[in-house]
Amino acid sequence: MAGISLSRARQMIRKTFDAGKEARMNPLSAVxxxxxxxxxxFERQDGASPGRFQIAHGKAHGAVMLGMPGSAQMARAEAQAYFMAAANGAFGGALVPVPGGILLKDSKGRTLGALGVTGDTSDNDAVAGKAGVEAAGLVPEV
Amino acid sequence: MAGISLSRARQMIRKTFDAGKEARMNPLSAVxxxxxxxxxxFERQDGASPGRFQIAHGKAHGAVMLGMPGSAQMARAEAQAYFMAAANGAFGGALVPVPGGILLKDSKGRTLGALGVTGDTSDNDAVAGKAGVEAAGLVPEV
Amino acid sequence: MAGISLSRARQMIRKTFDAGKEARMNPLSAVxxxxxxxxxxFERQDGASPGRFQIAHGKAHGAVMLGMPGSAQMARAEAQAYFMAAANGAFGGALVPVPGGILLKDSKGRTLGALGVTGDTSDNDAVAGKAGVEAAGLVPEV
Amino acid sequence: MAGISLSRARQMIRKTFDAGKEARMNPLSAVxxxxxxxxxxFERQDGASPGRFQIAHGKAHGAVMLGMPGSAQMARAEAQAYFMAAANGAFGGALVPVPGGILLKDSKGRTLGALGVTGDTSDNDAVAGKAGVEAAGLVPEV
Structure with a gap:
C-alpha cells in the first residue's frame, strides 16, 4: 500500500494551480x-494573503477527519451551524466546512487523504482542486 | 457505589456496536x-473516519460537564447557538451539542458518567448508544 | 494494506493488561x-488514576509523530531536555518522552502505529506493552 | 524588494533534499x-515520520519570530532552558530551538524569512538546509 507520494502531491498542487490560472482565478494555495x-x-502562490495555509489546511483536515468533503460539510453547516462550530472546536480549529476540501480516493473508493484549496470563491477553489486531483490520477470527492 | 468499571464500559461499547450493526448503520465509534x-x-470500528475520537469525546464530555444529554444541548443550541459556541470554547473544544451524548444513570437517578457515539446520523448514534447503555444495565438519559 | 484492525488493537491492550497482572504491576491504561x-x-483499568488517557496518548502520539519509541525519546530528553520540551509544545502537549511509547511494526519493518502504556514504572509499562504487541503478532520497537 | 517567491521556495526545498540525499541522510522535511x-x-519526503511538519515549522517559526537561527536558540536553551520553554509557550508551541532553523537573508543582510529542516540529526538538517539556501541565491544564517 503506497499512500500518496510526495511526487503525486506536487503534481496535484501544480495541476490545481494550472487550472486556476487558466480560469483566471485569484492566486491559490493548496495542501x-x-x-x-x-x-x-503545501504551496501558496505569489500574491495570496498570508493566512492561506490555515484555511487550506482546515478544509482538507476537516474532510479527512470527518470523512466528508467540503460541500457535504457546508450542507451540514447550513442545516446545523452549531454542529460545525463545535466540530471546529473539537479539532482545535482545524476544520473549515466549505467547498475546496476534497477527499482523495483510489479507484476502489478507499480514502487516501485530502486536498485543500483556497484563494478564490469556495466553488472555484473546488473546481481547480478537482482538476488537480484528476490530473494526478486520483478520484476526487468534492 | 463503585462507578463504571472497565468491564461495564466494554460491554456498553460492544452492545452499542451490535445495535448499530443490526440496524445497518455506518461504522461507529464510542467512548x-x-x-x-x-x-x-474508547473504540473506533474499522472503516470509520480517523477523527471520530474527537467527535465521540466531545459529545460525552459536554454531556457530563453540563449534566445535559446531547438532545438537550441541541435544543439549547437551536435556541441560543452562541451559548453553545461559547461553552465549546470554555471546555477547550471538547463539547459537541447533538444527540449521541448520553448520560449514564443508576436506578436512583445518580449520574455515573456518559457515553458518546458517532458515525451515523446523530439520531441513529443515539439509538445505538441507548441500546448499549440499557444492555449494560444502566439508565440512559438521551 | 489493512493497517491495525480494532480487533487487533483490543487484543494488544488485553495482552498488555494480562502481562501487567501477571507481574503484579499497578492498574494499567493503554491506547x-x-x-x-x-x-x-483506549482502555483504563479499574483503580488507575483519572488522567491516564493523556499520559498513554502522549507516549504513543510522540512515538508515531517522531518515528521514535519512548526509550529513544527519553535518551534525547536526557541529552537535550529543551528539545523534547519544545517538541511537546509543537504537538500541542501530546508527547510524553519515556518508555511505554512503543512503535508497532510489521514483519517488513513498516510502522503501522503505536501503543502507549502507563500506570506502573515507565520501564514496567514498556515490558507489559512489549508482551502485548508480540502477542498480537506485531513487532515492537520499544 | 519582492520577498521570497514560491518559485524560490521550491528551489530551496529541492536543493535541501538533494543535499540530504547526496549525504545519505534520512528522508527530510522542509518548510x-x-x-x-x-x-x-512545505514538503515531507516519502518515508519521513508523519509529524515532521510540526518540527520543521517550529524550527523556522522560532527563527523568524525571534530573529535568531536555530544554533543561537540552542545556545540560549543550553544556558537558560526555562526561557526557551517559556518562549515555546508564548508562541503556541511553534518554536523548536535547535539547528535546522535557518534565517534567510539577502545580500544586504535583510531577513526575508526562514527555512526549517528536520529528519536527520539537527546538525545534518542544518547542513542540508544551508546548501539549499545557498543554491537558491540567498544568504543563510544557520
Whole structure:
C-alpha cells in the first residue's frame, strides 16, 4: 500500500494551480494531507494573503477527519451551524466546512487523504482542486 | 457505589456496536467517560473516519460537564447557538451539542458518567448508544 | 494494506493488561494509534488514576509523530531536555518522552502505529506493552 | 524588494533534499516561511515520520519570530532552558530551538524569512538546509 507520494502531491498542487490560472482565478494555495490527516505538501502562490495555509489546511483536515468533503460539510453547516462550530472546536480549529476540501480516493473508493484549496470563491477553489486531483490520477470527492 | 468499571464500559461499547450493526448503520465509534469526565474506554470500528475520537469525546464530555444529554444541548443550541459556541470554547473544544451524548444513570437517578457515539446520523448514534447503555444495565438519559 | 484492525488493537491492550497482572504491576491504561496518530482504542483499568488517557496518548502520539519509541525519546530528553520540551509544545502537549511509547511494526519493518502504556514504572509499562504487541503478532520497537 | 517567491521556495526545498540525499541522510522535511512567519511552502519526503511538519515549522517559526537561527536558540536553551520553554509557550508551541532553523537573508543582510529542516540529526538538517539556501541565491544564517 503506497499512500500518496510526495511526487503525486506536487503534481496535484501544480495541476490545481494550472487550472486556476487558466480560469483566471485569484492566486491559490493548496495542501495535500495523507489518510491520517498529516501534511505531505503545501504551496501558496505569489500574491495570496498570508493566512492561506490555515484555511487550506482546515478544509482538507476537516474532510479527512470527518470523512466528508467540503460541500457535504457546508450542507451540514447550513442545516446545523452549531454542529460545525463545535466540530471546529473539537479539532482545535482545524476544520473549515466549505467547498475546496476534497477527499482523495483510489479507484476502489478507499480514502487516501485530502486536498485543500483556497484563494478564490469556495466553488472555484473546488473546481481547480478537482482538476488537480484528476490530473494526478486520483478520484476526487468534492 | 463503585462507578463504571472497565468491564461495564466494554460491554456498553460492544452492545452499542451490535445495535448499530443490526440496524445497518455506518461504522461507529464510542467512548465511555466516568462521572468526572475522564476517559475509561474508547473504540473506533474499522472503516470509520480517523477523527471520530474527537467527535465521540466531545459529545460525552459536554454531556457530563453540563449534566445535559446531547438532545438537550441541541435544543439549547437551536435556541441560543452562541451559548453553545461559547461553552465549546470554555471546555477547550471538547463539547459537541447533538444527540449521541448520553448520560449514564443508576436506578436512583445518580449520574455515573456518559457515553458518546458517532458515525451515523446523530439520531441513529443515539439509538445505538441507548441500546448499549440499557444492555449494560444502566439508565440512559438521551 | 489493512493497517491495525480494532480487533487487533483490543487484543494488544488485553495482552498488555494480562502481562501487567501477571507481574503484579499497578492498574494499567493503554491506547492504540494508527499510523497517522489517530486513536483506534483506549482502555483504563479499574483503580488507575483519572488522567491516564493523556499520559498513554502522549507516549504513543510522540512515538508515531517522531518515528521514535519512548526509550529513544527519553535518551534525547536526557541529552537535550529543551528539545523534547519544545517538541511537546509543537504537538500541542501530546508527547510524553519515556518508555511505554512503543512503535508497532510489521514483519517488513513498516510502522503501522503505536501503543502507549502507563500506570506502573515507565520501564514496567514498556515490558507489559512489549508482551502485548508480540502477542498480537506485531513487532515492537520499544 | 519582492520577498521570497514560491518559485524560490521550491528551489530551496529541492536543493535541501538533494543535499540530504547526496549525504545519505534520512528522508527530510522542509518548510519555507516569509518574513512575517507565514508559510509559503512545505514538503515531507516519502518515508519521513508523519509529524515532521510540526518540527520543521517550529524550527523556522522560532527563527523568524525571534530573529535568531536555530544554533543561537540552542545556545540560549543550553544556558537558560526555562526561557526557551517559556518562549515555546508564548508562541503556541511553534518554536523548536535547535539547528535546522535557518534565517534567510539577502545580500544586504535583510531577513526575508526562514527555512526549517528536520529528519536527520539537527546538525545534518542544518547542513542540508544551508546548501539549499545557498543554491537558491540567498544568504543563510544557520
Amino acid at each position: 495535500v494531507l495523507d489518510e491520517g490527516g498529516n501534511i505531505i505538501a | 465511555v467517560l466516568d462521572e468526572g469526565g475522564n476517559i475509561i474506554a | 492504540v494509534l494508527d499510523e497517522g496518530g489517530n486513536i483506534i482504542a | 519555507v516561511l516569509d518574513e512575517g512567519g507565514n508559510i509559503i511552502a
